[in-house]
Amino acid sequence: MQSQLKLNTEEMEEQLDKHLDPVLSFRRSAALPAEKMASLTIEQQQFGLHWVSVIAATNAEMAYQFAANYSNAIKDFKQNLEALESWIVESMSAFDKKGLQLSMTVLHDSQKFAENYFLKQRGVTLDEIKQILATFVCGLSGRPLKIEMADRIYTDTETLFLPNLIGDYDSKEENFLYYKLLTVYLWAQNWYGTWRYDLDWTIQSYDDSKKALLLFHNIETIRLLQCVKYKLPGFYRQITHFLDDYYQLQQSHHWQPVFFALSNTNCTVETSINLLEQYYSLLDPVHLHFQGSLNTDEVEYIKSLRIISEKKLFRNLLSKISAEKKQKQKKKENTNEQVADSEFAIKKIPMLPEEQFTDAINYELSLDGQVISPSVEMQSLISSIYQDIGEIPEDYLAAAGPGQYISENDQAEDNGDDVWSGVYHEKDASFYDEWDHIRQYYRKNWCVIREVKVQGTDDDFIPKTLSKYKSIVKSLRRCFEELKDENKNFKRQTQGDEIDIDAAVEGYADLSIGMELSEQIFIRRQKEERNIAVMFLVDMSGSTKGWINCFEREALVLLCESLEILGDRYAIYGFSGTSRKRCEIYPIKHIYEDYNAEVKARVSGITAKDYTRMGFAIRHLSHLLDGVEARTKLLISLSDGKPEDYDSYYRGEYGIEDTRKALFEAKRRNIHPYCITIDKEAGDYLPHMYGAANYALIEDINQLPRKVTDIYRKLTT
Numbered sequence: 001m002q003s004q005l006k007l008n009t010e011e012m013e014e015q016l017d018k019h020l021d022p023v024l025s026f027r028r029s030a031a032l033p034a035e036k037m038a039s040l041t042i043e044q045q046q047f048g049l050h051w052v053s054v055i056a057a058t059n060a061e062m063a064y065q066f067a068a069n070y071s072n073a074i075k076d077f078k079q080n081l082e083a084l085e086s087w088i089v090e091s092m093s094a095f096d097k098k099g100l101q102l103s104m105t106v107l108h109d110s111q112k113f114a115e116n117y118f119l120k121q122r123g124v125t126l127d128e129i130k131q132i133l134a135t136f137v138c139g140l141s142g143r144p145l146k147i148e149m150a151d152r153i154y155t156d157t158e159t160l161f162l163p164n165l166i167g168d169y170d171s172k173e174e175n176f177l178y179y180k181l182l183t184v185y186l187w188a189q190n191w192y193g194t195w196r197y198d199l200d201w202t203i204q205s206y207d208d209s210k211k212a213l214l215l216f217h218n219i220e221t222i223r224l225l226q227c228v229k230y231k232l233p234g235f236y237r238q239i240t241h242f243l244d245d246y247y248q249l250q251q252s253h254h255w256q257p258v259f260f261a262l263s264n265t266n267c268t269v270e271t272s273i274n275l276l277e278q279y280y281s282l283l284d285p286v287h288l289h290f291q292g293s294l295n296t297d298e299v300e301y302i303k304s305l306r307i308i309s310e311k312k313l314f315r316n317l318l319s320k321i322s323a324e325k326k327q328k329q330k331k332k333e334n335t336n337e338q339v340a341d342s343e344f345a346i347k348k349i350p351m352l353p354e355e356q357f358t359d360a361i362n363y364e365l366s367l368d369g370q371v372i373s374p375s376v377e378m379q380s381l382i383s384s385i386y387q388d389i390g391e392i393p394e395d396y397l398a399a400a401g402p403g404q405y406i407s408e409n410d411q412a413e414d415n416g417d418d419v420w421s422g423v424y425h426e427k428d429a430s431f432y433d434e435w436d437h438i439r440q441y442y443r444k445n446w447c448v449i450r451e452v453k454v455q456g457t458d459d460d461f462i463p464k465t466l467s468k469y470k471s472i473v474k475s476l477r478r479c480f481e482e483l484k485d486e487n488k489n490f491k492r493q494t495q496g497d498e499i500d501i502d503a504a505v506e507g508y509a510d511l512s513i514g515m516e517l518s519e520q521i522f523i524r525r526q527k528e529e530r531n532i533a534v535m536f537l538v539d540m541s542g543s544t545k546g547w548i549n550c551f552e553r554e555a556l557v558l559l560c561e562s563l564e565i566l567g568d569r570y571a572i573y574g575f576s577g578t579s580r581k582r583c584e585i586y587p588i589k590h591i592y593e594d595y596n597a598e599v600k601a602r603v604s605g606i607t608a609k610d611y612t613r614m615g616f617a618i619r620h621l622s623h624l625l626d627g628v629e630a631r632t633k634l635l636i637s638l639s640d641g642k643p644e645d646y647d648s649y650y651r652g653e654y655g656i657e658d659t660r661k662a663l664f665e666a667k668r669r670n671i672h673p674y675c676i677t678i679d680k681e682a683g684d685y686l687p688h689m690y691g692a693a694n695y696a697l698i699e700d701i702n703q704l705p706r707k708v709t710d711i712y713r714k715l716t717t
Contacts, residue, residue: 007045009038015049019056020064033064036071044074047081051088057438062095065107073110077117087113089441096443116165123167124175133162133183140184142191143384147183153292155186156302157195157388162186181239181290184232188224193269195303196390199296202273206280213294214285218249220272221291223262230265245288254283303388310385314396317378318344325367343368344397346382363392432619434580437657447616449583454574456601465557469705473561476709480565496522532716533569533591533630535621538606539639540574540586545608548640548678555638555708556588556603560595562709568716569630575617576609579647583616584609591628613650614643618662618673626669634715635666637675638708642685660689674715676708 007015013034020030037048048070056063066088077083087110095103106113126149134147137160150161162182166175189195199216206212225246229236249255258275261267322344346365363382365374374382385392431445466473491500503521511517536559538552556572563570571593574586588602589595618635625633643655650658663673675686675695686695698707 006042007038009035012038012045016052016067019052020060020067022060023064028064030064030067033067033070037067040071040074043081044079047084051085054439055088055092058092059095059100059103061100062091062103062107065104066091069107069110073114076110076114078114083114083117086117089439092439092441093444096446119167120165122170122172122175123165124172124179125165126162126179127164129176129179133179136180137183137187140187140191141383142187142387143380145187145190152295153182153186153290154295154298155189156295156298157190158302158306160186177238178242178290180235181242182292184228184235185221185224185290186292188228189220190387192224192227193387193390194220194224194294195299196269196388197273198300199294200300202276203296211285212276212280213296215280215283216272216276217291217294218283218285218288219258219262219275219279220269221246221288222249222259223267223269223272226262226265226267242290245286249286249288258283306384307388310381310388311396314378314381314385314392315398317375317381318397321367321372345369346392346397430620432583432616434615435658435661437654437661446580447583447613448581449577449585449616449620451585451587454586454588454602455605456598457605458601459604461553461604462557462600465554465705466561469554469558472706473558476558476562477565479713480562491523492520493522494519498523530566530568530716531631532634533625533628533632534563534634534636534712534716535571535573535591535625537617537621537635537637538572538574538588539612539637539641540576540606540609541612541641542576542608542610543612544640549606549608551702551704552638553603553606554705556606558705558709559712560589560599560603562712564595569628571624572603573617573621574606574609575614576611577613577616577645578610579645580613582610583613585617585620591624611645612639612641612643613645614639614655615658615662618659618666622662622666622669622671625671632716633669633671635671635673636712636715637673637677639675639677639679641677641679642681656685656689663689672715674711676704676711678704 009031013030016030016034016037017024024030037045040048048067052063052067055066073084073087077087087106090113091103091106094106126147130147134145137145137147143158145155146159148159148161149164151163152161153163154161160183162179166178169175169178199213203209203212203216225236225243250259258279261275262271264271344365344367346363363386365372365378365382382392385396429448429450432447432449433442433444434446436443492503493500500521500523503518507517507521536556538556540549544552559570560572569591570589571591572588574588575584576586577583586606588606589599593599614637618637621635625635643659644651645655666673673690673694675682675690676698677686677695678698680697680699682695682697686697689695696707696711698704
């Protein structure tokens with residue numbers, strides 16, 4: 001235990017030597033860090049020594065670098081220990097992901113981290129509000145737009161690129177509103193046609209193309225804000241205090257003619273291009289802080305790919321409409337003769353002046369002169385094409401010939417196993433935190449998980465299991481049928497099926513002392529609707545190979561047979577993996593999936609895989625179960641041993657503590673975890689992980705199928 005007295009330099013060096021000995025030498029000692037730390041307060045000294053010991057457990061060199069920079073960092077963080085702790089955790093996270101070099105970069109630049117930290121206290125990060133902004137922009141018109149982080153503010157017409165952090169304003173509310181301003185502004189570029197023309201070609205005709213692009217951007221910003229003002233007047237009123245430089249520009253007599261010209265609701269991007277030509281030599285571009293930049297090269301590339309793709313898809317949809325009409329015509333005329341090709345036409349309906357800033361793109365699609373109502377997919381596609389081109393070109397209206405195009409739904413699915421071949425990458429993976437009990441912090445996005453299909457086995461395993469446990473199955477069915485029809489007694493009711501003896505005795509006692517007899521002296525029997533959702537987490541680690549795997553599958557067969565009688569919602573998932581980067585979940589039965597032949601084949605196809613890294617699996621199933629509406633939620637694990645992986649650090653206390661933390665997280669979601677194990681040493685660790693009453697040890701593996709169903713019955717009644 002550390003002394004409560006302030007340490008001098010010699011005592012501090014002695015304490016540091018204990019943790020930093022592996023990286024000290026005759027050329028480098030702990031003397032200099034000790035001298036600096038000796039000048040700190042007792043609280044700061046204890047805080048620093050604690051983290052030196054924690055970091056040294058991961059890497060002694062990183063601990064030395066922390067000790068060497070700690071005193072300066074205290075000044076940078078204004079003696080805020082909470083802020084210091086964030087800096088330390090960030091450095092360790094950098095070590096986890098990229099190694100010592102990146103960690104040292106963080107440790108050596110505490111001033112920059114401190115500035116960002118205090119900025120974040122009042123600011124808003126994109127990660128915090130990304131989903132909110134995505135939902136917000138989805139409610140606006142136009143094609144769906146993704147939101148990503150970037151160093152610059154711009155759009156490529158499919159993604160809005162925004163800064164990672166905004167903290168220039170006094171409150172989180174103001175900084176969030178500024179994010180919304182940027183989002184709406186970039187959306188407006190897409191919806192109101194900024195990218196309808198090849199701007200590169202337009203700009204290159206000027207002597208100073210850079211000036212021309214910046215000036216066009218200013219002019220187009222004025223037009224877009226006029227559009228937003230008419231389209232979203234309430235939102236525009238909210239953001240006016242962000243537009244000081246815009247209003248200053250409006251007051252400039254040089255720019256007033258441009259503002260006047262763009263005040264007309266009929267203005268388009270062509271208006272801005274014409275104004276650029278008119279005022280190029282008369283005006284200089286200005287910087288408006290919210291407008292970001294125009295990335296013309298990227299836009300043209302993305303737009304060209306989309307135009308090709310959407311033309312194919314549009315013609316393919318027309319082909320389907322044409323084919324359906326031909327089929328109907330043949331049936332009506334009762335003939336197999338060739339029907340003439342149909343002709344499509346589309347025309348844009350002029351808007352009234354008051355409709356200029358509405359969401360609608362008014363058009364009329366007709367087939368052989370008759371107006372038709374396009375599908376939702378077709379409407380969305382037409383809207384996107386209009387945004388890019390401003391019309392539906394004539395060559396789009398020729399329906400695709402047979403076999404020319406493949407619909408998106410007909411494209412071959414990716415093989416999930418391909419992602420593991422060659423060098424590992426994290427395409428389409430999910431990420432979960434993992435608890436590091438030494439640091440007392442989560443390793444962020446540490447486990448890379450992927451759901452992997454279970455290859456079903458078409459054999460006689462299920463019939464053989466039902467035959468082997470014939471008498472037990474019969475007994476289980478009878479028992480679970482009784483559970484299903486079981487009535488619940490509600491005591492102390494004003495009316496019911498029989499007298500509540502306890503209530504009657506109490507009522508008689510009340511009468512004997514002159515009190516009034518209560519009317520609540522009956523028992524009412526009522527069948528209570530079961531509202532249970534359960535997920536079974538099955539250990540598919542290599543240690544289950546052989547008989548254990550067989551008995552696990554038999555237990556699942558009996559469970560499924562029983563639960564089908566009860567009608568409880570249930571799912572079955574297997575888990576295994578190798579290292580944090582290959583954590584695998586095996587869906588055997590989804591919660592709303594029927595217990596059909598395909599599911600039975602998957603149960604039969606359960607095989608032993610790799611290791612028992614358990615925390616990620618509990619977190620993933622808790623996440624899935626959290627999305628299910630049920631009064632009672634159970635997460636039942638079937639396992640043959642303690643959590644472990646091939647890497648030594650996950651074995652032992654680390655894996656147990658991570659799993660325990662994952663179970664606590666599940667409980668906070670009102671999910672009740674329970675473990676059924678055959679590990680005879682389970683008493684050493686399961687009470688710590690699950691609690692003394694939340695696990696069952698089955699010492700005889702042969703009893704597993706029988707016991708599992710019995711345990712489930714007890715848990716749910």
